[in-house]
Amino acid sequence: MKRTHLPLNALRVFDAAARHLSFTKAADELAVTPAAVGQQIRALEDTLGVVLFKRMTRNLELTPEAERSLPALRAGFLQFEESVRLLQDGQGSRVLTIAAPRDLTAKYLGARLAVYARSNPDVRFVISAIEGTPDFTQANLDLAIVYGGEPTEEGIHGRTLAVETLVTVAAPGADDALPRIAHPGDAMAPGLTVSDAGLAIDTAAAGLGSAQVPATLAAADLAAGRIRQVGEPEPTADAYWLIAPTPQWRQAKVRAMVEFLLG
Template identity: 60%
Template sequence: MKRTHLPLNALRVFDAAARHLSFTRAADELAVTPAAVGQQIRALEDVLGVVLFRRTPKGLELTDEASAGLEALRSGFLHFEDAVRAMQAGQSSHVYTIAAPREFFAAWLAPKLAAFRKENPEVRFSLVANEEADFTEANLDLAVRWAEGPGEHEGVALGETGQVCVGEGCWIAWPGDPAPEGEGCDSPLLTVGDAGQALAAAAAGMGKARVPVLLAQSWLENGRLPAVGASEPGRHGYWLIAPTPQWRQKKVKALVAFLAG
């Protein structure tokens, strides 16, 4: 098929439907109706002369023909994204848009970004407080998330993973540790909004909290905590993540190497 005849929009719909194995979820991603997704898939099947999906009692399944072309298709879309970003690089090569938890930015990330900017005075930063912000909608370059891993994106762990106990008394709960087991307490006497507030409450003598090791270390170094207990290994940690196209950018590689080094 000639390049000028490629059904790019239908291929984009097929990629979304193949990832979700659901016309409804693909429609949500693409902001169209499930019927429109179905129409695009049928039109693509007519053009290609193959069946792309089978309906089974468990839901949608890809046919062998669909699976055979999926990896190459997704590779092609990544190249398209790389091309667009390369064309945009002239405007944005020195601007970073980053999403991060507020407490993590204040305690750890801000000093690191200041040090990076000292070595690269031309760079500018735009910070987004919602670390769960969508990369496309928020035009993010990178995000920091408290998670078990990078998920569907590329990523590196920042510092030590796991948690550590700080303070004394009854437990302080926060979203990352919403129901800590009480030792002599039936339930947490204090619930706060994030790990930074849990640390502040523990430092003020309001109880004890289980918080990220990396965050506690920064408070200890800044003299905001007298001491911390032994760390508890865990799968959660602060992860620096980005979709593959962003991860490949020269400017993103430079900042990732600095922060993770």
Template identity: 55%
Template structure:
């Protein structure tokens, strides 16, 4: 059943005027003019088909219909305030659902997530693996880390981590066996190649000294800085990149903003 649209602003004006029994005092409370209060009351009476106030020698007076409606109206406003408080509490909470591109959890997200989790021992984090562009209409995510082109879904906005390059990495003395994770490269792989599911897995093979892998610079940066692997040749720019993305409401939510700040400053 379709619910009718309620004139909430006019009902709020009615509540204020009923408490004050004065359009002028209600106007002061609501920071509007007495004329605006009178217009809202008249419009509400026309909409409802009910007279709410009478003017008497003593001043403004509620009609029996107006007085009878007040308890339920005020209970409704109290329920609305509770609902808004619950929504705001949820946005301020540390319960997060994240979509993370396969391969990026271990080598990018987890090292940055660890200090945030240590600072928020009460936090609950759910991680969902992403195999491609995230569909926010199907997944109830607060934030996603995707790999590929910029997000193009309507209403979804992304922040690029960096201009991306592929860098070939390997350990000293490791075999030159190629470790391939990109499907296009795997189709024409040379004999002896190792085919894995994602860039993170390819980097793991290189870290284990089992071959050489071309992986995104973003994933390899920490291992290269620590001397765990060496860069073998020049990095090659690619059009794809890692994107932190979410629909506009999530970007505005307090919990996502706080998490992003911690994530990007780690």
């Protein structure tokens, strides 16, 4: 019999009836009526073309064929249970794998995850550094955060982490005329160039220049007084996006993290 045709529910009823040798007791275990158990057993016998029980006056007896089949059947159910456990462990609620740009993790995400962990001490995080959109078919990721325009990749669903603006920052007391620090998101500046916007913030804090960076990255350092804002924020069409393949948004752990980050 093909796997797609296996009468799994009826086999479960058969297992319960075989353990109790009673349709009534099997019905109590399965929370159905004795008549429903009897119907499942008759349908299974018709499907398999075998007799499973000898109907005695006051009880049931297994046929020799039915009795021989039970060890393999029960071993099969144990294998199903192990398969489900492995699936749940692989996407278990205690492990959350997130990919994000390195500077976002350093300047924003790490602190937010620390807050989340205090309320969810059983959760373990696996963080991967990325640039650009990750390949979810190659990486075992639950969620990713990317910077740029709205994701257009097929099968990827995104939500905006925050309405983004660009702020220019410099060290407290630094001259506003300091040269601008260039980074991949702001390559127009002459002179000093660094690898990412987070490093641009740190370089600006050291007094080596000013840097224009996403406000999300600068917020914590501005609040701590390590840097100051120069001028007014500027609008940008880019933003940080929470992205994942559409089916993964049904995972409870992904929904919980997204709600926390957006809250």
